[in-house]
Amino acid sequence: MFHFSNIVRTRGDPKLVAGGPSLKRPEDQLARALGWFSIGLGVVELFAPRRVTETLGMEGHETLVRAFGVREIMAGITSLSVEKNAGLWARVGGDGLDAAALLSGLTPDNPKKGNIVLALLMVGGIAMLDYRAAQDTRPRRPTRDARRKLYPNRSGFPKGIESVRTAAKQIAAHAAGRT
Template sequence: MKLFSRMSDIARSPGDPVVITPGPSVKPAADQMARGLGWFSLALGAFELAAPRTITRFLGMEGHENLIRAYGAREIAAGMTSLSTEKELGLWSRVFGDALDIATLMAACRYSNPKRENVALALAVVVGITLLDLGSANAQTMTHSRRKGRHRDYSDRSGFPGGAIMARGKALERQRSETTGAIR
């Protein structure tokens, strides 16, 4: 992001205003990570739906293609949710999905499996991704949740642009004009 900022400074005239602090349109790092993980989920889920035999052959889990397809659908759902306004829900669903993946891989990591080394590699990758998902879900929760005991104070707001007194004055003026107009 800083690179693009520096590049745009090249085209700036000396008198142009400079952004000192970013506005609300700049996404926090937690949102950017959620977006990246959401796209990763969509790609992984599409691969699991499109090529379950390749995955099961690699892991020595032949005959479990439908399970891999179900996990692919779950990944796509988590990815779509992570890209929506419900990022926190999507990221936590990724964490729980990772727990399912770990349990499945642990079951496949038996001595009778000739591809046990592949399963161990996949397990290491999934554990790493789980840590990333967990950190991202926690960051998302911390970034977008309100602290306990802190409530927003709207007591100074009336909902009227000029305040309640001005709104009452306008209403009285309108009522008077309607009353005088009705008499004529």
């Protein structure tokens, strides 16, 4: 079977024949997808804020949109990192900010308020995914007060620690005597 990674193997090195199961869970894949989505959205907000404000009928708020873009990119990078849980919670918080900003634009005189309602629905849907992914990717490290095995008898010195200390002192005394 063809495996792409075999192309870069040095000649003679073992090549992949059959892949084993991955421990990546669906929630890890979701976190990854949300991370890339966040970066994509952030880039649009950072570099084309006018397009965003015009679509929403919120002209004049370009600086805010740019700031939101930076936030999205940071949260996206964090979601793709080892600390994905922190990134996803940052996204959940960001969804709240997005919703608040959109609600502020939902005024009777805004001719694009239909787009804002659509955007709010999208933010709500994404927020649910963010929340779900954040819940499911919580670190599985035991808490500080979790029950743990202790190893008080594992000195590693079969003859006892005092015997090692005495031997070390004798060697040091011998070395001092020689100098």
